[in-house]
Amino acid sequence: MASNGKVITCRAAVAYGPGQPLVVEQVQVDPPQKMEVRIKILFTSICHTDLSAWKGESEAQRAYPRILGHEASGVVESVGEGVIDMKEGDQVVPIFNGECGDCIYCKSSKKTNLCGKFRVNPFKSVMNSDGKVRFRNKDGIPIYHFLNTSTFSDYTVVDSACLVKIDPHAPLDKMTLLSCGVSTGLGAAWNTADVQTGETVAVFGLGAVGLAVVEGARTRGASKIIGVDINPEKRIKGKRFRKNHKCEAIGITDFINPKEIDVPVHEKIREMTEGGVHYSFECAGNMEVLREAFLCTHDGWGMAIVLGIHPTPTLLSLHPMELFDGRRIVASVFGDFKGKSQLPLFAKQCMAGVVKLDEFITHRLPFEKINEAFQLLLDGKSLRCLLHL
Template identity: 50%
Template sequence: MSASIQSSGGVITCRAAVAWGPGQPLVLEEVEVAPPKSMEIRVKVVCTSLCRSDVTQWQSQAQPDLFPRIFGHEASGIVEGIGDGVTEFEIGDHVLTVFIGECGRCTHCRSSKSNMCQNLGLERRGLMHSDQMTRFRVKGRPAYHYCAVSSFSEYIVVHSGCAVKINPTVRMDRACLLSCGVAAGIGAAWNVADISKESTVVIFGLGTVGLSVAQAAKIRGASRIIGVDINPEKFEKGKTFGVTEYINPDECREPVQQVLHNIVVATLRSFQV
């Protein structure tokens, strides 16, 4: 058990960045975080990163009733509380949150070809998987979750299947990036495309996911890593991640597909992110 983490066992009052409506500025509010229920853990968030999905859903008018809401789903933290039935975590463990969990029992979890859990999949209703309720309250009313994580809060409750234990020596400010964007890029490169040595890779979009693909391709020994982006500043950044060539479609006289065809007759692996 970590010497700095002691479980309170009750409701915790802390701060969270709360969205009161679609596109409205986040407000730092005092919120109540309930103790974890069966198969849940409560986590003290140490670091969280921002994903484009957070911004998209915050701006979206598609679910106006799911407010107030606490966004964020890429987090690293320390386990503060443990609910009944949880055996794989202890108080003080360092963890990452994941927004698509793993129950370990369903067909997809038992398969080596998929990680799209049937029981802990993407939660779109702003509630917890187990009981379709929220663990947050703000100003006397429920506050909705995002992806059953809500990492823009100092404390959160997540299903135990939506957290992964990490080595406590890993830097938290870097580990949180593995919760979504970086893992998506690396997984696409290694597990889906299975990039091998001397591969030629084309990456459309050099954002977080695209740069992660580039780094994963470099690690696998790809000989050519071509980045396609309309922001010329991305190429300098891309070089540090392994991008060897850069194409800006806005500067091309031909369609980018033709430009690529002229560069490499047969592209072995292509990513659009």
């Protein structure tokens, strides 16, 4: 391409301060350095992590100016020195939790999906190779990176470890969801919990990640999938994942609104499931909800999986002796998927219809209306609003 090795001037949505409307303006994007890739973003979407960062809810998210965004899909524009697994024109999905393939973490097989160099790090705001940024605004002011990706831009530069090459025939709009939300939720059901046919599940928080857990449990044949949310509209969204009225595990089978019952949620769930569910998934980022998720699992074998982001310094109220009842509590990063190794196969499974992605895209808007997309998520009206660039 004529732009290879040159600075590209393009649009980006820049965050200049917490809670301030994003400014869609011209920025300069440097060419990729060693082991980096510059990509043309075609689709990007917004998740609650972007929303939390935009609000500046933790110290890690207060680097400004900054280009947010971490769910996207696009094509390779150019590659830096040493990149051999991708070339210009390849369809790709950026991932916030990278995989270098060489460190002791990446070589750990099934022990972890973290990477020693490129794991998710909210404090990181520059590139790995030289500790510098690849973005500047029209005044030459450096613009910081976000979660290894910064996808709210026509073009972005990422480390090759944070980019996955996918099937050239894959529908890129839907593949955007694999960058975070769907992979995180569904992977937690498939990989972290390894839900089996006939087992029971409770999902706390029915946003995109929560409903991805529901979809993962559905595909594994869970006998009961209990959705928990204080928004009554989420009952309808959860039921959309049901095909028919047969007694098979399609979507949520039961819904609980904590505001509509007069007992703690965990007591209600234990009553519904003969002592508790096999697995619970906390997708709300709320400490009280997390405790309910832990207590609603069955003693002896129950497992609570943490997916929600908890930006506050508040600690979990948990007595060590409660763990002697056999319940466990773990966290799942990116659904325990190893991004570069396992996402290409997952993308093909989605293309084959194993996983239903259409239901997650509730809105579509042009990129310049990104602030409207943020408001839709803030108001709880969207799961994923897909922005096309």
